[in-house]
Amino acid sequence: MARVTIREIARRAGVSKGAVSYALNGQPGVSEETRARVLKVAEELEWVPNPVARQLSVARSETFGLILARPAQTLSEEPFYMAFVGGLEGVLSERSYALALRTVPGTEEELAAYRKWSREKRVDGVVVVDIKADDPRIPLLKELGLPTVLVGDPSLAEGLTCVWTDSTTAMSEAVDHVAELGHHRVARVAGPPDHGHVWIRDQAYAAAVRRTGLSAEVVHTDFSGDQGASATRQLMSSATPPTAIIYDNDLMAVAGLSTLGNLGVRCPDEVTLIAWDDSALCRITHPTLTAMSHDVVGYGAEVATRLFDLLEGAEPAAHLYSTPKLQARESSGPPPG
Amino acid sequence: MARVTIREIARRAGVSKGAVSYALNGQPGVSEETRARVLKVAEELEWVPNPVARQLSVARSETFGLILARPAQTLSEEPFYMAFVGGLEGVLSERSYALALRTVPGTEEELAAYRKWSREKRVDGVVVVDIKADDPRIPLLKELGLPTVLVGDPSLAEGLTCVWTDSTTAMSEAVDHVAELGHHRVARVAGPPDHGHVWIRDQAYAAAVRRTGLSAEVVHTDFSGDQGASATRQLMSSATPPTAIIYDNDLMAVAGLSTLGNLGVRCPDEVTLIAWDDSALCRITHPTLTAMSHDVVGYGAEVATRLFDLLEGAEPAAHLYSTPKLQARESSGPPPG
Known part of the structure; x- marks a missing residue:
């Protein structure tokens, strides 16, 4: 007779292999009802624990x-x-x-x-x-x-x-939002360019500003609030400052908002800000922050x-x-x- | 001759025992200058590693x-x-x-x-x-x-x-602040009463409101934003709502501020809010939040x-x-x- 497997017990009990494993090993993670059902199926199938697998599990x-x-x-x-x-x-x-x-x-x-x-x-x-x-x-x-x-x-x-999360599609949507509001000059405050997801967003941003015909610039940072603030200051001190800034995280966007306040630049009247990730921070600032939002x-x-x-x-x-x-x-x- | 100890090396080199330990074990955590000084002292004292201690260290x-x-x-x-x-x-x-x-x-x-x-x-x-x-x-x-x-x-x-941090002195200062502003009715939105530091603050709050003659109430919560919001709603729906609220953390104070906004109650014109801990949250809300601040x-x-x-x-x-x-x-x- 072939050995009874966890997979077979899972199939008959109508639960995942993980749930069977917890139930048979007496671990938390399954309801008592599920544990009872799994143990009943295991008994019916005359399942015996594989001592090697058991050992592996214990050695975890x-x-x-x-x-x-x-x-x-x-x-x-x-x-x-x-x-x-x-x-x-x-x-x-x-x-x-x-x-x-x-x-x-x-x-x-x-x-x-x-x-x-x-x-x-x-x-x-x-x-x-x-x-x-x-x-x-x-x-x-x-x-x-x-x-x-x-x-x-x-x-x-x-x-x-x-x-992964699809940064390319999201960046395209962020730039479209800026273009649809009627802006002509956008900037991106990005993380370090050697980070894969930053590089991918850099490419997506470049493609989106080409497509929408916006004039654009990028400042790379280390993701910190301090560098988010100094990048914002640098951008706003240009002869033709951007009227919209897209940040690579929430922390830099919040720091950017404070920097605008210190510079006497009003958001959104003079500059639109967009954060990325959308933590609770974005809802407690004044004004609240537009963000590329995910869970x-x-x-x-x-x-x-x-x-x-x-x-x-x-x-x-x-x-x-x-x-x-x-x-x-x-x-x-x-x-x- | 008595065994040379880490303590003795530390004393002679003018550094902590921890620094001696890192220096002798080739671990990071001390400057190269300190390492050199420690090794020189150890050599002068003809220090030899204790093999048992060494083994213990490796087994960590x-x-x-x-x-x-x-x-x-x-x-x-x-x-x-x-x-x-x-x-x-x-x-x-x-x-x-x-x-x-x-x-x-x-x-x-x-x-x-x-x-x-x-x-x-x-x-x-x-x-x-x-x-x-x-x-x-x-x-x-x-x-x-x-x-x-x-x-x-x-x-x-x-x-x-x-x-530990001295919650008793801090709570007394928070209540004094409220009294000095001229308030008569204060409330405390606290964590769970079975937590030691919450209980200590409860006692300090009771003593401080007695001392200052304020009328006072306490609502206990689980420290979550949700319960901070509902405690605030409950307090403000009373016939004689408080004009100042002291929260046990920042999260509940931020949630309380949003709740006041939803209720159409103005802060600080109608209610003064005080947070506890003073994370960055307290500086990005509008209005910014008074807090009992520590690092x-x-x-x-x-x-x-x-x-x-x-x-x-x-x-x-x-x-x-x-x-x-x-x-x-x-x-x-x-x-x-």
């Missing part, structure tokens, strides 16, 4: 890793990371997993940390953010065989599982779910999570004059 | 644990936690440590997680928040012998190391530093980190009429 660290090669203060300032980590935790907590969070000064330290985690079996998988072109982390993670979900575009993922908590949850799927045998794949949508608010208006 | 997980028995969304909404985690990470990253972050539904799961972490040597120490009276976590952590820093008042710490990133850094000190042999002690100070902004004003 029940920890996923996330490393940020950004200043530690990013965590306290950047709403994207707060929401993303909150979304990861929502899924991890259902399965009693911890998130091992590290901040490192640069790529070398990040690579060393993955080697150490892999060698000491400290994590069952990792979430990798801020993907770059020819990212050295990708070959290392493949070599280590560490289950990995990249947060970034499939064009950068080199065959690893990735979860960052849900994005984190999707990433964690895909990493659990990998542990349960899913094949690597690219998953589009969402396309940020324009949420127009008080910071949008026609150009002056 | 290089991870600290932090468990939140709050909904995972707290992380994405509550600026206190991300600032606090950012502060922890700032110190941890200097020593190549990770933070194992877990969210759990309640105390039982939190206790189980400490047992598991201790048994599997997954963390070298833990940071414990939201301390309650007769907190069951304290005897367990003592029994496990897991190095622990409590974030909370010494009266609750039962002899474990704690780092939460620094608080997290202090907690991490004290936990490293414990690993290096420091005795348990209570450390006052700071007393939040009034930061008056646009949301403060005299009562109407």
Whole structure:
């Protein structure tokens, strides 16, 4: 007789393989009703635990890793990371997993940390953010065989599982919004150009301003509020300042709004501002901020779910999570004059 | 001859024991100048590494644990936690440590997680928040012998190391501010009364309103924006609504400000609002929010530093980190009429 598999129990009980695994291992993450149904099916099929699989399961660290090669203060300032980590935790907590969070000064330290985690079996998988072109982390993670979900575009993922949002379509919508309001001069305050998603937005922005015939410029920053403020100051001190600015995150847009206030420039009467991500910050400023809006908590949850799927045998794949949508608010208006 | 100790090297080199440890172990966290000085002193004293201590050091997980028995969304909404985690990470990253972050539904799961972490040597120490009276976590952590820093008042710490901020003095200052502006009716929107620091603020608030002769009420919440909004609505629908409200965090104060806007109640013309913690949120609302202000990133850094000190042999002690100070902004004003 063929061995009874988790898959077979899942099929008969009408639940996922993950749910069967929790139910059979006495772990939280399934309702008591589901647990009872799974145990009944397992008994009917005369299922016996595979001792090797059992051992593997016990040997798990029940920890996923996330490393940020950004200043530690990013965590306290950047709403994207707060929401993303909150979304990861929502899924991890259902399965009693911890998130091992590290901040490192640069790529070398990040690579060393993955080697150490892999060698000491400290994590069952990792979430990798801020993907770059020819990212050295990708070959290392493949070599280590560490289950990995990249947060970034499939064009950068080199065959690893990735979860992405469609920045190209979103940037096109942001530029269209500016053009439809009647603006002629737009600017983009962007993150660092070596970040894959920044580069992709740079390309989409260039294509959209060509298409709409806007005059355009780009200032690259490190994503911080400080650099968002100084980029705004730089743009507004030009002989022909922009009448609309599209920022790469909410933090820089909020800092830009304050900078306009300090310069005595009115938003939206003189300049339209557009943020990106749409955290709660965008709704508590005055004026409230137009933003390219997506559910960052849900994005984190999707990433964690895909990493659990990998542990349960899913094949690597690219998953589009969402396309940020324009949420127009008080910071949008026609150009002056 | 007596064994040369780290303490002796530290004394002669004029640096901390921690710095000696990094220097001798070739770890980051000290300047090259300090490392050279420490190595020179060690050589002069003919120091030899203690192989047992060395082994212990190698066997460390290089991870600290932090468990939140709050909904995972707290992380994405509550600026206190991300600032606090950012502060922890700032110190941890200097020593190549990770933070194992877990969210759990309640105390039982939190206790189980400490047992598991201790048994599997997954963390070298833990940071414990939201301390309650007769907190069951304290005897367990003592029994496990897991190095622990409590974030909370010494009266609750039962002899474990704690780092605290002086809520009693701060609450007294907040109530004085309201009284000095000429208000007669104040309200407090508080966190859950079983949290030690909420209880301490409740007592301080009761004493301060007695002292100043204000009429006062308290609504307890779960710290969420939703409950901050509904508490504000409840207070303002009373026959004699308060003309000043003191909130237990920034999130509820921001939610309260929005609620006033929806009710058509003007701040500060009709109601003065005071937030607590003073994250960046308080400076981007309109009007900007008066807050009891302290450096939460620094608080997290202090907690991490004290936990490293414990690993290096420091005795348990209570450390006052700071007393939040009034930061008056646009949301403060005299009562109407």
